Amino acid sequence: MINKNSPVPIYHQLEEYIKHQIENGALVEESVIPSEREYAEMFQISRMTVRQAINNLVSEGYLKRHKGRGTFVTKKKVEQELQGMTSFTEDMLSRGMNPSSILLSFQITIADKKTALALRIKEEDSVYIIKRIRLADGAPMALETAYIPVKIVPGLTEENSNLSLYQYIEENLALSISEATQEIEASTADHLDAETLEINIGDPILLIERISYLQEGIPFELVKSTFRADRYRFIHTMKR
Amino acid sequence: MINKNSPVPIYHQLEEYIKHQIENGALVEESVIPSEREYAEMFQISRMTVRQAINNLVSEGYLKRHKGRGTFVTKKKVEQELQGMTSFTEDMLSRGMNPSSILLSFQITIADKKTALALRIKEEDSVYIIKRIRLADGAPMALETAYIPVKIVPGLTEENSNLSLYQYIEENLALSISEATQEIEASTADHLDAETLEINIGDPILLIERISYLQEGIPFELVKSTFRADRYRFIHTMKR
């Protein structure tokens, strides 16, 4: 399980090992994991190295320490779902609704000035522009336009664009998403909004503009959405 | 500077010491701090202990490590302002606007069913109900109604309610605020909204409902706000 000659640090190998154990169910939620001294003995490594691995998992929220009692597997990942709520699909699922979407257009074009600025790319760089109607339980919920730099997410096609972009990025490109900013404003429906969302002109709508960033602070997606105000309210928790 | 006989752990003393150095300007933004070995020598402590202090400061965002180069002071603390953005005053200040408010009414009444539920109090418990017009640079920005349980924040009067409620709670009651949830939706102005916000009936407005919680998870404030959509957009950052 642990390879001391690997260039991958031992503490990191142990982190992955424990994570897998949690995901496999070998380590059960809310229950104690082996003590630091046991891990040290088990893999013939120093206790301090074990502590380094466990420290990282604690700060990632997988484990929780209790002096004198032991280290325990954290119970829920509800928090992490909140973070994942940046995607329409996950948002709807967490509300108990069934999400789907209709692809309106998929194109690759040169970024306009404003988009280039938001995505921190050059104006001559190309971007995917993906337009969709987002449905919840079969009823139109939002009109969405996504702008993604081709340079950062190559190989996106009309087919795979329908899957989870976030999953694609994390699994296929080995990048990970760290942060997103959102700007939310109210407006009223124009002719196009009214038609696609099946509401009347002048009805209230919620405009949400989201920019998502990779761990290095690089923007990889700009999404502009128009939500039906009668069906959608934005919910949000702030900590600290 | 470091007291080895103190019950306070050395690494924590060092953390505080370095934090103060940063706040005092003794350690300048973007520049290197003394190396781990220098700190160890300086205070006659082990390098691992220094590393523990620095690790904590790194994860708190004060410092940033660079292998082979040194450890550097992080440049901005803009993030921390985001957390304080739960109050209208701080929100406006952070946007570079000058906030003020007009008190419309201040009363103490029995909570209605819905409010009692949100604040997790009994229906017969009394609450302050404070209505205000919120102005930015002298122009109406929002209509706000706050509901606060008397039991939790006793001694609130028409006079001191105009000061920062958050500051009052943290300083006078020695409680601290840990979390807030917000629900945001779009609507259109009715007669009352139009009059107080100086807009037309049917104009888009942003409805924000916020519940703030103390560290123990006890709700202490419910605020319902109606914002002019032409002047206000809600901005928000999600991490991880």
Add this chain to the structure above:
DNA sequence: TTCTACAACTGGTATAGACAACTATTCCAC
């Protein structure tokens, strides 16, 4: 039977030292 003291566990703090990996600079050979 009930209580107390202790023993045996847990994680928390701290030390001293070793070597690896990375960065910047200096100096030398070409």
Add this chain to the structure above:
DNA sequence: GTGGAATAGTTGTCTATACCAGTTGTAGAA
């Protein structure tokens, strides 16, 4: 000048050890 090696500095990883401080179960005393 350019390229490369040597060097000295940095953080990163890892070990082995020690003692402190909470928690829990239990053996023994009352």
